[in-house]
Amino acid sequence: MNPLDETILAWANALSHPLFLQGMAIITYLGSSEFIILLMLITIIALIIFKRDWFNSIFILWLTVGGIVLNFGLKILFQRERPGEMSYIEVFGISMEIASYSFPSGHTMRSVLLFSFFIYLSYTYLKNTSLRLASYTFCLLLIIGVFLSRVILDAHFPTDIIAAICVSISWFFFSLYYLPKWMTKFRLTDRFR
Template sequence: MRLPQSLSRAFVFNLLFTLGFGVVAILVGDKNINAFDASVTRYIQGKESVEWTRVMKIFTDIGSGVPVVIITIISMTFIHYILHHRRELVLFITVLVGSEILNVVLKAIFHRERPTVHRLISESGFGFPSGHSMGAFSLYGALVFLLWKHIPVLWGRTLLILISVTLILAIGISRIYLGVHYPSDVFAGYLASGFWLMTSISVYQRFMERFHH
């Protein structure tokens, strides 16, 4: 039986995300990525200044705690009461909760310690993969998928993409800048979250196709 084109694309992306994460995990385990981590960290932290530190702390705060709760509640309210899409709300919640659970599981498996040199903020727990990076990718990735078709103009869709990509990258970079994650932690977080997001969307689309038939 031939798979629908959307599911075929999802399979390819999921394969790439899985392979990518596997490669990074192996390199981390063998410590063959240490030179890459050190080089990227040195470059990013080389930009340190009072102003940049203030900006990076803002972005890292956006990626957790109260700001994420506020953004999530606003998004859920909009999806449910304005768009009247209860099934999309289930997808949104599934992506966010599943991403958090996956991060906890992966950190428990890999037990990678965080950087100990040049920390600008305090952070506890294991570092691989980055929870902030996974959360940002899942939250803003899900919002792009859910809001895209409701934006009728090209400039609006372009703005949605730009804002989402900027926030995802800025939150990840802030974790490296502030010294609480290695670059490979952040990159692995994007890959793991990308896998979960695509899996969730694929299941949702499959369900919707069956529901409408």
């Protein structure tokens, strides 16, 4: 373990009041696969029904599913043990006998991707500056809450969180830049009008 991880984990371990840890467990749920998938599906349905926005519906699907695949691939590649007990991948109450490694943090990646998408969507649709800023702030606070909860709950090393944020932001901007080009190249934009 490197000095940065040691220092931050020592600080996080000092915050061990049961009520505080219970609050962190609730916040960490916002980055869970179940919550992200459910919120993604609701967003896709809302975008299609209320806005007829096929591009952003495809974008959030691409972003979320691609982020999950990217995270899983990186976990398998690096296979870094967790600071606490080793856990297994569990989605919607179904536990798979696949080790859930620490690097990079899946909860952090999923929350950064989803809430970055909501920041982008706020920029796209909200014309009122105050509403936009409120939306940006709310999304950023959720992202910060999720990544702090993962360290405080002893689920990840801080460097796992930093890596997850960097990978997520890179994936978001890569997707934002290339997805419209690929959709145009394969004439998908004509099909979804």
